[in-house]
Amino acid sequence: MGFEGFAYLAGVVGVAIGMAGLLAAEYFDGVDILLPVGGVVALGSVGAITYLVSRHDPPAHGEH
Numbered sequence: 447m448g449f450e451g452f453a454y455l456a457g458v459v460g461v462a463i464g465m466a467g468l469l470a471a472e473y474f475d476g477v478d479i480l481l482p483v484g485g486v487v488a489l490g491s492v493g494a495i496t497y498l499v500s501r502h503d504p505p506a507h508g509e510h
Contacts, residue, residue, distance in 0.1 A: 464488025
């Protein structure tokens with residue numbers, strides 16, 4: 447697996463960790479730090495995945 451594979455894996459794991467943080471903040475009412483941290487991690491990971499996808503060139507000659 448090349449560098450991009452590990453970058454995509456890190457993005458997906460980051461989304462999972464961020465969502466787990468958001469869900470934990472919802473479940474435990476006294477934990478105020480999990481909500482912003484989970485949101486930032488999830489949003490940053492989605493942004494990283496979006497950046498990685500945007501780097502790919504479209505196929506030549508109308509191929510799919």
